[in-house]
Amino acid sequence: MTIRWNETVDDALVFYKFYIETDTKVKRNMRVLQFFVPVISLIILIPIIEDSNLGVGLMLFFLVWMGVFPLLRRRQLLYKARKEYMKPKNLRYFGERELILSEKGFLLKTEFCETLYKWKTVTTVKRVEGYCFIDIEEQETLIIPEYRLVEEETTALSLALEKYVQIGS
Numbered sequence: 001m002t003i004r005w006n007e008t009v010d011d012a013l014v015f016y017k018f019y020i021e022t023d024t025k026v027k028r029n030m031r032v033l034q035f036f037v038p039v040i041s042l043i044i045l046i047p048i049i050e051d052s053n054l055g056v057g058l059m060l061f062f063l064v065w066m067g068v069f070p071l072l073r074r075r076q077l078l079y080k081a082r083k084e085y086m087k088p089k090n091l092r093y094f095g096e097r098e099l100i101l102s103e104k105g106f107l108l109k110t111e112f113c114e115t116l117y118k119w120k121t122v123t124t125v126k127r128v129e130g131y132c133f134i135d136i137e138e139q140e141t142l143i144i145p146e147y148r149l150v151e152e153e154t155t156a157l158s159l160a161l162e163k164y165v166q167i168g169s
Contacts, residue, residue: 001156003099005148009085011131012094015143016081018128020074034069038062099144101160108142119164132157 020026042062049055084090098109105118117136124135130147146154 001101001153001160003101003144003149003153003157005097005145007094007097007143007145009082009091009094011143011145012085013078013082014129014131015133015141017074017078018126018131018133020077030070030073033073034066038065099142099157101156103164105164106160120166122161122165125161125165132161134161 039062042059045058046055049058085094092112095111100107100109105116105121108115108117121137122134123138124133126133126135127146130145132144132146134142134144136142144157146157149157
């Protein structure tokens with residue numbers, strides 16, 4: 001079975017959004033900046049400002065920081081990713097894709113290359129927001145916008161993943 005789609009910058013951004021919301025390292029870094037930086041700052045500043053209104057103001061600032069920071073940080077990361085993806089040198093990573101499924105693996109064809117992957121190289125499969133993210137040896141992620149595929153292609157992909165990939169989806 002052959003599956004065809006056009007990969008866009010928006011597809012990559014959906015994956016990047018999913019990644020920053022689920023990756024443990026990214027989440028840990030966000031928590032450090034969200035909670036520990038304000039707490040450490042307050043601990044350091046308390047002796048200096050304990051008898052002034054400045055202390056109350058700083059405490060309110062840090063409380064607001066803890067609530068607003070994650071939203072601002074996600075927006076900043078997505079903005080930077082979009083800006084990076086839109087550079088002319090990176091636009092070559094997008095465009096027409098063709099995935100040919102077989103018993104031994106799958107062949108991914110792009111404008112620039114053809115790559116054959118064996119099924120055993122697939123480490124995880126995640127389905128999110130109409131997309132299928134297939135991690136290949138935790139080095140590369142294949143982004144398939146399932147919502148843009150015809151029903152036969154989606155069914156063939158699901159059956160192949162269930163049959164050949166030995167991990168939970």
